[in-house]
Amino acid sequence: MTKLRTEHLTRAFLGLVAVNDVSFSMEEGEILGIIGPNGAGKTTFINLVSGIIMPSSGTVEYKGRDITYLPAHDRARLGIARTYQLIHPLENLSLIQNVMVGSIFAKGNGLRAARAKAEEVCASLGLTGLDRDTSKLTILEIKKMEIARALANEPEVLFLDEVMAGLNSDETRELIAQVQTIARERKLAVGVVEHVMGVIKELTHRVIVLEAGELIAEGPYEEVSKNPRVIEAYLGGAA
Amino acid sequence: MNRNLARVVATLLGALAVALPALAGAYPLQVARNVMLYMALAITWDMLLRSGQISFGIAGLFGLGAYASILGVIRAGMPAWASIPFAAAFSALAALLIGYLILRLRGMYFSIVTLALAEIFRIVIHNLHDFTGGPEGIVAPQGVIFGGSASALYWLALGGLAVALGASIWFERSKFHFALTAIRDNEIAASTSGVNIFSWLLATFVITSGIQGLLGGIFVQSYGFATPDSVFSADFTLLPLAMALLGGIHGTVGPIMGAVLLGVASEWLKLQMPYGHLVVYGIIIIIVILFMPRGLYGLARKMARPAEGRAE
Numbered sequence: 001m002t003k004l005r006t007e008h009l010t011r012a013f014l015g016l017v018a019v020n021d022v023s024f025s026m027e028e029g030e031i032l033g034i035i036g037p038n039g040a041g042k043t044t045f046i047n048l049v050s051g052i053i054m055p056s057s058g059t060v061e062y063k064g065r066d067i068t069y070l071p072a073h074d075r076a077r078l079g080i081a082r083t084y085q086l087i088h089p090l091e092n093l094s095l096i097q098n099v100m101v102g103s104i105f106a107k108g109n110g111l112r113a114a115r116a117k118a119e120e121v122c123a124s125l126g127l128t129g130l131d132r133d134t135s136k137l138t139i140l141e142i143k144k145m146e147i148a149r150a151l152a153n154e155p156e157v158l159f160l161d162e163v164m165a166g167l168n169s170d171e172t173r174e175l176i177a178q179v180q181t182i183a184r185e186r187k188l189a190v191g192v193v194e195h196v197m198g199v200i201k202e203l204t205h206r207v208i209v210l211e212a213g214e215l216i217a218e219g220p221y222e223e224v225s226k227n228p229r230v231i232e233a234y235l236g237g238a239a
Numbered sequence: 240m241n242r243n244l245a246r247v248v249a250t251l252l253g254a255l256a257v258a259l260p261a262l263a264g265a266y267p268l269q270v271a272r273n274v275m276l277y278m279a280l281a282i283t284w285d286m287l288l289r290s291g292q293i294s295f296g297i298a299g300l301f302g303l304g305a306y307a308s309i310l311g312v313i314r315a316g317m318p319a320w321a322s323i324p325f326a327a328a329f330s331a332l333a334a335l336l337i338g339y340l341i342l343r344l345r346g347m348y349f350s351i352v353t354l355a356l357a358e359i360f361r362i363v364i365h366n367l368h369d370f371t372g373g374p375e376g377i378v379a380p381q382g383v384i385f386g387g388s389a390s391a392l393y394w395l396a397l398g399g400l401a402v403a404l405g406a407s408i409w410f411e412r413s414k415f416h417f418a419l420t421a422i423r424d425n426e427i428a429a430s431t432s433g434v435n436i437f438s439w440l441l442a443t444f445v446i447t448s449g450i451q452g453l454l455g456g457i458f459v460q461s462y463g464f465a466t467p468d469s470v471f472s473a474d475f476t477l478l479p480l481a482m483a484l485l486g487g488i489h490g491t492v493g494p495i496m497g498a499v500l501l502g503v504a505s506e507w508l509k510l511q512m513p514y515g516h517l518v519v520y521g522i523i524i525i526i527v528i529l530f531m532p533r534g535l536y537g538l539a540r541k542m543a544r545p546a547e548g549r550a551e
Binding site: 050051052071072073074075076077081082084088089090091092093097100101102104105106107111149150153 | 413414417418420421423424425427428429430431432433434435436489
């Protein structure tokens with residue numbers, strides 16, 4: 001079942017077209033890699049889909065419903081959740097309270113139900129010491145907390161924007177396994193932006209490649225990584 | 240242990256507040272009313288501040304409530320007691336309309352617009368001479384509510400404080416706490432977690448403004464008259480702000496501590512040197528902002544649990 005679809009999605013910042021005519025779709029249970037060189041428009045694309053910014057043209061559809069101009073908080077309620085490349089902890093809330101926010105507002109749960117949900121989600125990510133301040137957390141714990149906050153929305157579509165960045169290889173391996181389990185158990189469609197190709201290779205079923213805002217290739221990682229256009233995008237044009 | 244101590248202190252303060260009319264004469268009761276009024280205003284200011292929005296509009300909504308109350312009595316023939324909830328409703332309604340227009344502004348822009356509110360209302364009241372009494376003000380023909388009984392006026396002020404306190408504690412224990420803190424910490428993360436930022440800000444602005452209007456109604460009925468310069472006085476913005484800053488922001492306890500300390504200190508200073516208390520206020524605001532941004536309560540909490548390292 002198609003969870004999310006964009007048609008000709010375009011966003012220009014004055015003269016710069018950050019996302020240009022991108023059409024794609026995400027299926028239930030699919031882990032999709034979104035790759036491309038720096039400045040290719042990956043984060044802008046996620047911002048468009050999650051409602052942080054609005055497109056210049058094109059459409060976004062969620063489960064068949066047009067959500068192109070729906071505000072971010074309404075999309076969160078429908079079932080689209082995300083994390084951020086630059087961490088966004090809510091510093092004046094504890095770890096568990098950070099996670100509860102997703103459940104309270106996206107699902108409309110009461111505080112007690114939200115706490116139970118948050119505890120369940122934290123447990124699935126191996127988070128402990130739930131009443132700690134966010135200033136006491138390691139970077140891995142903050143990343144997990146942000147994933148947990150997104151999962152507490154009980155989303156059907158989840159975007160992870162460079163969630164592995166800054167983690168060492170053991171931590172990365174641990175998180176990859178957890179994301180795979182969570183995606184399978186919760187039947188999520190997951191969009192993953194990563195720069196480390198090992199992560200993409202291991203984690204994703206399919207990738208889309210953006211370059212200068214345009215979608216230039218699509219398919220399983222093994223296939224796409226041999227695509228000459230993709231290689232050129234990453235290595236630069238041969239002199 | 241900390242929580243038990245807080246409970247004991249709160250109980251003692253509550254008992255003192257209730258017993259005061261039996262123990263004290265008219266002057267201490269008058270001082271207590273003043274302190275409670277400013278305390279309540281400080282609490283309502285802090286409630287909106289928990290979302291990160293700094294309002295300088297307290298005097299505006301307070302004065303609006305004051306005029307709604309006294310004009311409700313004089314022009315619409317309301318009983319004095321009924322004009323107080325009417326004042327709350329009037330300021331809340333005004334806040335709904337104003338908030339709808341200005342709550343998309345942030346930071347300095349929001350603050351400056353709210354700063355103008357008191358001035359705008361004051362000028363309007365000045366100029367609607369026939370209806371409002373103009374610059375000379377307006378006097379309620381039946382005089383002060385409850386016949387001016389010192390203890391009755393004290394209970395009324397305590398009631399106003401109880402409303403502000405109740406609302407603030409409710410904010411701390413409900414979804415408001417999560418919504419406002421999330422908005423203050425990170426609006427983008429809040430919105431993608433489903434927080435409808437505008438609605439929560441509007442609800443908070445309407446509720447706090449309604450309470451400020453209520454307090455304006457209580458104030459004006461306790462004196463039986465209003466002038467634009469008295470009810471829209473900048474004191475009603477600056478003193479609560481100084482109290483909350485001194486005591487500590489983003490919670491109920493700080494404004495209470497600040498109001499007690501500054502309220503009593505300024506009353507004493509007024510007797511020592513007229514208007515000298517205003518100088519002290521200025522100095523306190525500067526010292527607090529420079530050296531203890533979390534106020535006395537924040538400082539006390541920090542000292543209560545020292546040497547907690549930050550894990551990086």
